[in-house]
Amino acid sequence: MGTAEQTLIVLAVMAVLFVTEIIPLAITSLGGAITLGLMGIITPKVVFSGLSDSTVVLFAGMFVVGAALFYTGLAQKIGETVVSHAGTSENGLMLAIMLVTATMSAFLSNTGTTAALLPVVVGICAVAKIPASRQLMPLAFAAGIGGIITMVGTPPNIIVSGTLSKFGIEPFGFFEFAWIGIPLTVATIVFMMLVGKHLLPKHEITDAGDVEQEVAAEDISNDPKKQLYSGLILLGVIIAMILGDPLKTYFGI
Numbered sequence: 001m002g003t004a005e006q007t008l009i010v011l012a013v014m015a016v017l018f019v020t021e022i023i024p025l026a027i028t029s030l031g032g033a034i035t036l037g038l039m040g041i042i043t044p045k046v047v048f049s050g051l052s053d054s055t056v057v058l059f060a061g062m063f064v065v066g067a068a069l070f071y072t073g074l075a076q077k078i079g080e081t082v083v084s085h086a087g088t089s090e091n092g093l094m095l096a097i098m099l100v101t102a103t104m105s106a107f108l109s110n111t112g113t114t115a116a117l118l119p120v121v122v123g124i125c126a127v128a129k130i131p132a133s134r135q136l137m138p139l140a141f142a143a144g145i146g147g148i149i150t151m152v153g154t155p156p157n158i159i160v161s162g163t164l165s166k167f168g169i170e171p172f173g174f175f176e177f178a179w180i181g182i183p184l185t186v187a188t189i190v191f192m193m194l195v196g197k198h199l200l201p202k203h204e205i206t207d208a209g210d211v212e213q214e215v216a217a218e219d220i221s222n223d224p225k226k227q228l229y230s231g232l233i234l235l236g237v238i239i240a241m242i243l244g245d246p247l248k249t250y251f252g253i
Helices: 003-020 025-038 044-052 054-071 074-084 090-105 110-128 133-146 155-166 178-194 224-242 244-251
Strands: none
Touching: 003 025, 025 044, 054 074, 054 224, 074 090, 074 110, 074 224, 090 110, 090 133, 090 178, 110 133, 133 178
């Protein structure tokens, strides 16, 4: 059996493990590379080369920054503040929910943003006496589409940008995706406001406490100082990414 066939077998096993999630995804990813290394198909250097890749570092860094916003309660606070100012009308709530979700999702985890806003949206819908399902589906759509606005909004954006760097091609800029991402996001919101809302189901959720959250309530600090620090760090990261090339030139990197 040649190396190509052996590689395909390892890939097939990894695909099954990815789909079934019998073991953690991280172990599957590393296990596949290590297996190929032990089989002599790739060198030890190649096995672990991905761990020093800038894409992996960017992933790890943004996960930490995003988690800070959830654990300090800042993400929830942003959602509550914006959505609560939209009033109790169904259209107003839908517009506010989709705008704030898409904006947060552009810089944070899509899943984390959705989970952080879920109990907020459900609670507001209960007060406004609006079926929660008519706001939760727009929330999900906005989280998905908002992620394509920036390079860090969704993993595929980071991956394709990192691939360009590997081939010696200028990678995508931080907001380069926005030229397409923002129009698509606006189009999605407009469609939901004009057409999509007529197709939404009406399922009631009476208890917001039953909604699973990204971070347990007892783990959220709600410390104003920590919220300020995490917000400033996120802002600093965004500014650094926007000014990436000038900063590299200034520091001679």
